[in-house]
Amino acid sequence: MLDIHLPDLRRGSTPILGACCLRLGAGEILGVIGPNGTGKSTLLSAIAGLGTARVAVLAGGKPLGRSEIGFLPQAYAVRSALSVLDCVILGRREALGLRIPAGLVVEAVALLEAMGLSALADRSMQDLSGGQQQRVLIAQRLFRRPRLLLLDEPTSALDLHHQLEVMAQLRLHAGAEAMPMIAALHDLTLAARLCDRIAVLSAGRFIRIGRPAEILTSPMLREHWQVEPEILSTALNLPVIVPHRLAAMAPGTPAG
Amino acid sequence: MTMTAPSAAIDRWRARAARRGAAALVAALILSGLSIADLMTGPSGMSPSEIWHTLLAGPAGEDRAAATILWQLRLPQLVMGLIVGASLGLAGMLMQTILANPLASPFTLGFSAAAGFGAAGAILGASFLVLPVPQWIVTPICAFAATLLATGIIWLVARYKGSGPEILVLAGIAVLFFFQSLQSLLQFMASPEVLQQIVFWLFGSLLKANWVSVQVSGAILVACLPFIARDLWALTALRLGEANAASLGLDVQALRRRSFLITALLTAGAVSFTGTIGFVGLIAPHLARSVVGEDHRLGLPVAALAGAVILIAASVVGKLLSQGAAIPVGIITAVAGIPMLMAVIARHKES
Numbered sequence: 001m002l003d004i005h006l007p008d009l010r011r012g013s014t015p016i017l018g019a020c021c022l023r024l025g026a027g028e029i030l031g032v033i034g035p036n037g038t039g040k041s042t043l044l045s046a047i048a049g050l051g052t053a054r055v056a057v058l059a060g061g062k063p064l065g066r067s068e069i070g071f072l073p074q075a076y077a078v079r080s081a082l083s084v085l086d087c088v089i090l091g092r093r094e095a096l097g098l099r100i101p102a103g104l105v106v107e108a109v110a111l112l113e114a115m116g117l118s119a120l121a122d123r124s125m126q127d128l129s130g131g132q133q134q135r136v137l138i139a140q141r142l143f144r145r146p147r148l149l150l151l152d153e154p155t156s157a158l159d160l161h162h163q164l165e166v167m168a169q170l171r172l173h174a175g176a177e178a179m180p181m182i183a184a185l186h187d188l189t190l191a192a193r194l195c196d197r198i199a200v201l202s203a204g205r206f207i208r209i210g211r212p213a214e215i216l217t218s219p220m221l222r223e224h225w226q227v228e229p230e231i232l233s234t235a236l237n238l239p240v241i242v243p244h245r246l247a248a249m250a251p252g253t254p255a256g
Numbered sequence: 257m258t259m260t261a262p263s264a265a266i267d268r269w270r271a272r273a274a275r276r277g278a279a280a281l282v283a284a285l286i287l288s289g290l291s292i293a294d295l296m297t298g299p300s301g302m303s304p305s306e307i308w309h310t311l312l313a314g315p316a317g318e319d320r321a322a323a324t325i326l327w328q329l330r331l332p333q334l335v336m337g338l339i340v341g342a343s344l345g346l347a348g349m350l351m352q353t354i355l356a357n358p359l360a361s362p363f364t365l366g367f368s369a370a371a372g373f374g375a376a377g378a379i380l381g382a383s384f385l386v387l388p389v390p391q392w393i394v395t396p397i398c399a400f401a402a403t404l405l406a407t408g409i410i411w412l413v414a415r416y417k418g419s420g421p422e423i424l425v426l427a428g429i430a431v432l433f434f435f436q437s438l439q440s441l442l443q444f445m446a447s448p449e450v451l452q453q454i455v456f457w458l459f460g461s462l463l464k465a466n467w468v469s470v471q472v473s474g475a476i477l478v479a480c481l482p483f484i485a486r487d488l489w490a491l492t493a494l495r496l497g498e499a500n501a502a503s504l505g506l507d508v509q510a511l512r513r514r515s516f517l518i519t520a521l522l523t524a525g526a527v528s529f530t531g532t533i534g535f536v537g538l539i540a541p542h543l544a545r546s547v548v549g550e551d552h553r554l555g556l557p558v559a560a561l562a563g564a565v566i567l568i569a570a571s572v573v574g575k576l577l578s579q580g581a582a583i584p585v586g587i588i589t590a591v592a593g594i595p596m597l598m599a600v601i602a603r604h605k606e607s
Contacts (some may be wrong), residue, residue, distance in 0.1 A: 001424050007464075048504075049504060050502055065505075067504075067505030068503050070503065071502075071503040072503065073499040073500075073503060076499060077498060078496055078497055078500070079497075080495040080496050080497070080550055081495075081545065081549060081550050082492070082495055082496065082549070082550050082551070083269075083272075083549075085265065085269055086492075086551065087496060090489070090496070090504065092502070093492075093493055093504055094505075095488070096489050098488075098553060105266055105269060106266065109265045109266055109269075112265070118265055119266070121265040121269070122265070122268055122269070122272070125496065126444065137500065141503070144504070149322045198552075
């Protein structure tokens, strides 16, 4: 059980995120969804301890240190000649001395293998595509084995095949290491498939939190995303959201 | 995927580590060869066997002339060259890593301009005042103090405005122009004879070296090493970007501030006695990375080796080109550095 207590977050005098408490079960994956600019990235970096706010992350009542919380920021271009394997090994930088323990290398190679990345092990990070870099950086965070993993748009650069592969790995590690995760996501269908619960963030406040099927409803999408969706129910019992057209504005609502 | 794939990846990884270790050894061998060549060159030629015997006989050897040339001139100059080259190579690598900028060097933040101002002030001051200590001690002390002053200014800016690369570079540029202007003012005020001394100091040269300068610069270098060694992995992690390093639990701002202080000390220790020696700190890190990659465990030592290689090679060339009076190494590295810099830029554009 993991509890996160966030105070009010402000940038200057502008409030950007309201105070809130989140409770995550062991190995639970929580999706955070919401329109652009509602504070998803701010929330994650605050929990990661990178902001100025005092955020308490408690595991069984005991606070977690910054190095026990893993954080994958939004995808950015890595310009480094370090190899993929070196990059993953760096995930456990605290365990590295003048020599790299041999067991660590074996473990890192096994993880690359499991994530379908072993063919890239020798390649330079800067020579990889954006999607490949994103998968390597996810592997690095998984290799780190944090007590809580925060992922900001972990599948933004990935094709369908690798979206599924990464989701399967996240699910596997969340379960095997009882590691809760919080993922900010834009793709709602993907969020429904990956997450145990979904929290909706709108204008810096959590509106609702619950099972994907309870959350991803037409009224919710109409109100907060201003789209008229078609929500298909599939044989997998997962909602598939097809954005259909922009929602008609209620009279008196300012456009934009 | 076959079952052998993981072990193949490990073997390839090990093989590359071994290749890089071998490359570092080759760099050390090249440096040894150049060092011997440096001892053998000079206005009064000495044969290898003569050098060997004089070395064995020690500073108090029977052949007074040979002992003086070797033990009081060539040897301290060589050791000073090794220390200065290594210091500038390390400082350059640290600068390029913390500023995430391939064109950064130990002089990017204006340390050399500050040292030049301090030295010019000392030389000009000594022409008015009679000091109880010799000039060759006063000048480096003032150069060192001025560098620390520049460091203090940048430190204060970083303290209040954050230690991002942009802030550090902007503060560094301000410091650079500030001290350069002051130095120009001193040069303008100086008499022709004093001006000549100032200009001679500004040409970095190993001719100013003696055993005292070797001890002081060497002590600074050795004192900095444990602090650099502590951050090897943190610096390597920073190569993957600030966001990545921060999310691995690193305090990137503190790492930058620490590393820039070490850079300032190494640079001040190197240039205070010898004067400004350009391009070594810019080129050596590129040589190191192209040979052993970005892992700072090998990258930093090889940058130090590469810095020493460049400087000692410049020293040998300077002595061979002008038999009578050796051309200062600072001039050689500046002239040879321009094509090297062009090569770095060309290589960078491709990637």
